[in-house]
Amino acid sequence: MSNSSGKLSIDEKAKGKQNVEPITSFTDENIGKNEVLTSFKSADGKIVNITGDVDEAMKLAVNLNDIKIDEKADKKLLLKIDICLLPLLCLLYAFQFMDKISNSYAAVMGFREYFGMVGNMYSWCGTAFYLGYLFFEFPSNMLIQRFPLAKTASVFIVLWGMILCLHSSCKSYAAIITLRVILGMLESIVTPTMVLLTSQWWKKEEQFFRTTIWFACNGVGTMLGGAIAYGLAKHKDQISFPAWKVLYLVDGLMTIAIGFIFFLHVPDNPSKAWFLTKKEKEMVVLRIKDNQQGFGNKHFKWYQFKEAICDWQIILYVIFGCVSNIPNGSLTNFSSILLNTDFGYDEYDSLLMNMPAGAVEFVGCILIVAIGIKLPMLSVSFFSMVVGLVASCMLAFSSNKEVKLAGYYLISIYALPMICNLACFSANTAGHTKKITADALYLISYCVGNLIGPQTFIASQAPGYSGGKITIVVCNSISVVIIAVNWFIYWNRNRVRDKKGNEEATAILSHVENFEFADLTDKENPYFRYTL
Template sequence: MEQHDASILSYKRLSASHLSSNNQPSKSASNKISNMTSNMTSSIAMETIGSTSEKLPEKRNDGKSLTDVISLGELEENTLHYRGDVDLGMKVANESLGLEVDEATNKKLLRKADMFICTMMSVVYAVQYMDKQTNSYASIMGLREDLNMVGNQYSWVGTSFYLGYMIFEIPSSLALQRFPIAKTSGIFILLWGFVLCMTCLPKTYAGFIVTRTILGILESAVTPAFMLLTSQWYKREEQLLRTSIWSASAGLGAILGALIAYGLTIRNAETLPMVSWRLLYVVLGVITIALGLVFLVHVPDTPATAWFLTKQERLLTVERIRTNKQGFGNRHFKMDQLKEVFMDIRTYLYFCLMVAAEIPNGGIGSFGSIMLKDMGFSTTKALLMGMPFGAVEFGGIVLVGYIAQRYQRRMYAAMFSYCLNIFSGCLLAFPASTHAQLAGYYLQGMAVIGWICFISCVSSNTAGHTKKVVTSAICMIGYCVGNLIGPQTFIATEAPHYRSAKIAIVVCFVICLALTIALYYVNVRANKLRDAKNEKLDPSFINSEFADLTDFQNPEFRYSL
C-alpha cells in the first residue's frame, strides 16, 4: 500500500436533520461522527499494517484529485481525502487549534520574529540596494569613460538590469512557491553575489550589459520572497511597519554604498589591485556572498520549522497569525486561483501603480549621482551628497510606516507620500535654483512610501498562495517595466538638466495618486458589501485559515485599508 498521510479520512455528509436549530451538531450527530472516525481510524491502521495489495484511489468519485479534509460539510459520501492541497501549516494548525496567545506571549513572539527575521531581511535588502546602486556610483568613477559609452548607452545599463529582472520574475516566483522559500532565496543571493564580483571583468560595453542582465535575473526573487516571509511571520496589522523597516533599509544601503565608493575613489589608484569602479563591484559582491551563506543557515522556511522557537512557541506562532486567514503557503499551483488573479481589478491597479511609481525610481536610481554632479559638485562631493538621500529614505519611511500602522490607514499614508512626491518633483523640475533642486532630489527618497504601502497590500489583501505568488509576480513585472522606462526618460541631448525626465516624474506621481484613491475606493466598497451580506463559513469548516482559500473564496475576509 502507498504511504499516505495518517489523517486520511472518509466522512458521510451531515444532513440537515443532524444539526440542531443553532447549527451545532446534535448529540446523535456527534455520536455518529465519533463512531465513524473511530471505526475509520481502526480501519486505516489495519489497512496500513496488514494490507499491501490494496492501493488507495488517487481520484475522488467526481474525478478530482484528492485533497485534505477541511470541512465535514463539504465532503461527499464515500469520498477519501488526504492532506496535500492545503497550507503547509495545516499540520501544526491542527495541534495549535484552541491555544490562546496572551499579550505577554504575543509580544515575546513578535520580538523574536523582529530579531531573527525582520533584521535579516533588512540587512539583505540594504545590500541588494547597494548592489543596484553600484552603476550610479561607478558612472562618475570612470565606468562610462573606460567602457567608451556614448549617447544613451548608459541609459541601457540600467534598463538591462530590469529587463533580466522582468524576464525571470515569473519563473523565480514559481520557484518560491514550489521550493522552500528561505533556501531558494539564499541560493539566489549567493549567485547574485558571485555575478556581481564577475562584473569587474568585462572590457567591453556588450560584456558589461550581459552581466547586468544576469544580475537582474538573480535579484528577481528577493522582494517576492520577502513579501511572502512577511505574511508568514506577522499579523496583517503588523505587516506595514515591518515592510517599511526592511524596505527603508535601502536608505542605509545607499549611505554605506556611498561611503565605500567614496573610500575607493580617494585612495591612490596605484595602491589598488584594479581601478576603483571595478573594485567596487568586487567588494560588494563578496559582502553579498557572505550574507547569502548566513541567510541559508539562519532563516527558516516557515514558522513551523523555526530553529529559534521551541515547539510550544511554534504552535503559538501559528495560532498568532491565524487571523491573517492566509497560512504559510501551498506548493501546488492552482488554476482556479490563477483565473481569479485576472478577475480581480486590484491586479490591474497594482500593476499600473507599480509602472507609474517606478519610472521615477528607475531614472533617479541610475542617474542620481550624475544629476548631483551636474548640479556642480565634484565626483567625491557628489558621492557624499548622495548620503542624505538615504537618510531621508530610511527615517521618513520608518516614521510614516509607524504612523500608518498605529492608525491602520496605509492608503492615507500612500496618498500623503504621492502628494509629497508631486511637490518634490516640481522642485526638481522647474526651479533654476540648485538648492531647490537639491531639496527636491532628497525628498524623492520618500517616494518609496507609496511602493511599500502597495506591496504590503499584496501581502495582506491577497489570500490563496497561488494567487498571492502570481499577483506578486505581476506587481514585480510592473516594477520592472517602470524601471525599464525610467532611465530612457533621461535623454543624452538634454543633459545636464534632463527637463523631460523631471517632468515625467511629476506626471507619474499624479497618476499614482489617482490610482491610490481608486484602490482605496475598491477595498472600502468590497468591505461594505461583505459586511452587508454578513456571510460566514460553514461552522464545521475546521482550520479554514489554513485551507489555502483566496480572499474571494472566504466571505469572512476583509481588506486592510
C-alpha cells in the first residue's frame, strides 16, 4: 500500500518487530566514509548496505533545524528557482541546437559548393558530429560526476563555441570533418548536465514540465538560426567573404558568451547557490526529499553501473533512443535541402520556411504538456509519437505540396518522446552512478540513431529522398510500440511493489533519518515509486 507521497506505509507487523534497532543518524563525521551503517535485503533478495558514502545533499540534511515549508513559502521558492535558472537553461539549449543545425543552413548558402562536396560527402558532415558525440558521451558523463557540474559544463561550452568559429577558417573537406567530430565531443556534455540540474532543483512532479520547457527551446534555436542565416544570405553581396562563414562565426561567438555567463551564474548544486539564503538551501533539500534522490555523489559505484546495464527498462530506452533519433539525424541535416530541392523554395525562402518548424516544436510541445499536465507522462509521450507518425506519413506518401509541408512541420512534435525519456531518467532512475550511466547509454544510442539518419538520405534519390522519408515512417512506428511497452513495465513494477512491499527494508529504513539521500538505486529503495 502506498501513501499520497509515494512511500510505502509500514504495516503493523513491521512496526511491532522487536529486533529492529535504530541506527545512529548520519553525522558530519561519518558522511563520505564507506563503512556499513546498516543493511537490509531488497525485494529480489540482494543485500543492500547503507554506508556513509551518500549523496551531497546529506551534508545539508543532517543539519536541518526541523524546518517546515508552508504552501506560500514553497511557491515563492519554486518561483525563485524558475526565474534564476530556467531562462539560462533554455537559452543554452536553444544555442546548442542552433549550432547543431547550422550545417543545414550553411548547406544552401554555398557551404557544399565551397568544399566541392559530391555524392554523400555532405551526409558525412552530419555523421561526423555524432561520431564525436558517441565517442565522448561516457567520458563526459564521468567528468560531470567527478568534477563540479556547472563549471565543467561551462568550459566545454566555451570550447565548442571556439570550434564552431574555426569552421569559418577551414580550407579542406578533411578539416571540416575533423572539426565536426571535435564539436560533437564537446557538445556531448550538455544534455546530461541539463538532466542532472533538473533532478537537483525540482520535485519529481515538476521535472517533466521544466524539461519540456528547456528542451522545446530547440525550436527557438531553429527560429533564431534561420533568422540569422536569412539575414546573412540576403546581404551576402555586402560581405567580403562567404555568408556561411559569418554564420559560423556569429553562432560560435554567441555560444562563447553563454558559456561565460553559465560559469558565473549557475551553481554546481543547490548548496552552492549564490541566489539562495542558507534557509532556502535547506528548503530545497526538503522539497526534493520525496524524489528519493539528491544532488549527486562524486564516487563511481560499479554495482550501480552493473545494475544500469542489466535493467530491462533502461535497455528498452536505449533501443528507443536509437530508433527514434534516426529521423532526427536526417532532418537536422537535410531540412533546408528538402525545402530547397523537394519543395521548390529558393535559397532565401528555404531558410525562412524552416522557422515555422521551430515554432511548432516550441509552442506545440509546451502546449501539449500544459494541457495534459495531469495525465501520465508516458501517455503524453505516446500521443505525441502518434502525431509524429501521422506527420511522417504525410511527408513520405502525399503528392500534395501543402500536405507534405504540413507533415514536415508537425513532425517537430515528436520531440516530446525524447523529452519524456530525459524526464524519466531524471525522475525514475535513482543512485547517482546508475543515473549517469543510464543518461550516457541513452545518449550513446541517441548518437547511433543520429549517425544512421543522414545516411538514409542517399544522394542518388535526390531531390525527393524517398528512402529517407520511408525510414522515418518505419522508425516512428517502432517507437510507438516501445513507448507502450515502457508504460506497462513501469506500471507493473509499481503494482508489484505496492502488493508485496518489503517488510524488512521498510522496518529498518523507518529508523534511518534522511535515508532518501543515502544514494540508493530505485531497485534498492522500497519506498521508490516510478512516475508514469
